[in-house]
Amino acid sequence: MSNGFVIRSLDEIRFWSRIMKEHSLFLRLGFRCEDTQLIQEANQFYATFEAIEARSHSFDGTADPQVIHRFNAEVHIAVSHIWVFKRKVLGLILQCQLPGQNNFPLLVDHVSREAFYFRNRLEQLNSGRLDPLPDAIINENVFFLRIMADHAKFIGHLLDPSERKLVDQARQFSEEFDQLLFQARDLDSMRPQSQTVPLLDQFLDQNRVSVKSLRDFKRTARDLIESCRIKSIIHPLLADHVFREAERFLVIIDMFESTLTGRPIPTEQLMSLDEH
Ligand SMILES: [Fe+2]
Numbered sequence: 331m332s333n334g335f336v337i338r339s340l341d342e343i344r345f346w347s348r349i350m351k352e353h354s355l356f357l358r359l360g361f362r363c364e365d366t367q368l369i370q371e372a373n374q375f376y377a378t379f380e381a382i383e384a385r386s387h388s389f390d391g392t393a394d395p396q397v398i399h400r401f402n403a404e405v406h407i408a409v410s411h412i413w414v415f416k417r418k419v420l421g422l423i424l425q426c427q428l429p430g431q432n433n434f435p436l437l438v439d440h441v442s443r444e445a446f447y448f449r450n451r452l453e454q455l456n457s458g459r460l461d462p463l464p465d466a467i468i469n470e471n472v473f474f475l476r477i478m479a480d481h482a483k484f485i486g487h488l489l490d491p492s493e494r495k496l497v498d499q500a501r502q503f504s505e506e507f508d509q510l511l512f513q514a515r516d517l518d519s520m521r522p523q524s525q526t527v528p529l530l531d532q533f534l535d536q537n538r539v540s541v542k543s544l545r546d547f548k549r550t551a552r553d554l555i556e557s558c559r560i561k562s563i564i565h566p567l568l569a570d571h572v573f574r575e576a577e578r579f580l581v582i583i584d585m586f587e588s589t590l591t592g593r594p595i596p597t598e599q600l601m602s603l604d605e606h
């Protein structure tokens with residue numbers, strides 16, 4: 331275990347523990363007032379991930395790898411629990427046991443997939459079994475393209491229907507990302523023959539173009555929501571949350587690209603990686 335292990339672990343935990351903390355808030359906001367037990371559980375998860383996030387910032391790259399290995403294992407337990415909670419909530423919604431609650435089933439499934447992804451990453455880090463680059467490129471893109479397609483759908487459904495132009499833009503992004511996801515799955519099923527440098531490079535280039543434009547759309551939506559210039563039921567923090575996930579995907583695409591082609595990553599992106 332090395333310095334790279336420590337840096338990578340802290341980067342993943344800093345980013346995803348904040349995300350898990352915010353999911354707890356979004357779930358709580360969607361529950362009905364009478365669902366006091368669920369509200370309390372969500373609040374507990376919020377506190378748990380807030381504490382994990384704070385601890386992740388108390389370490390730096392010089393931390394003892396053994397300590398970080400134990401920290402990863404601890405976080406893994408918390409993430410497993412929030413995953414179970416999210417799936418339980420999904421079950422309750424789908425069995426119509428929370429009539430009138432306000433989270434879409436797809437959103438609850440979505441946040442559970444993000445928890446599963448985070449948990450899997452912690453397992454990979456602690457076992458030292460990260461995917462080789464050609465597999466990582468396809469797996470991460472299949473995961474994140476679906477996440478991006480979902481975000482476009484949530485935005486489209488949570489904007490006020492009178493915001494016709496923005497709703498239409500969101501619908502277009504949803505279709506574009508569904509298409510990219512299908513392409514990614516095709517590349518996936520053509521493994522390992524599809525894992526040539528030119529094909530993977532083109533795949534990254536094409537995805538980058540669309541993710542950048544979705545990221546810009548999310549930034550605009552976030553700014554408009556924050557300044558109360560558009561009508562929606564989107565919490566400003568949710569708007570920022572989906573924006574940050576798009577930024578994360580872009581950083582990952584650029585890291586893959588530079589590893590694949592040997593071209594250095596622009597400094598500005600390295601700095602944004604530091605902030606996570
Ligand atoms: Fe999320």
Ligand SMILES: [Fe+2]
Binds near residue numbers: 440477481572575
């Ligand atoms: Fe998300």
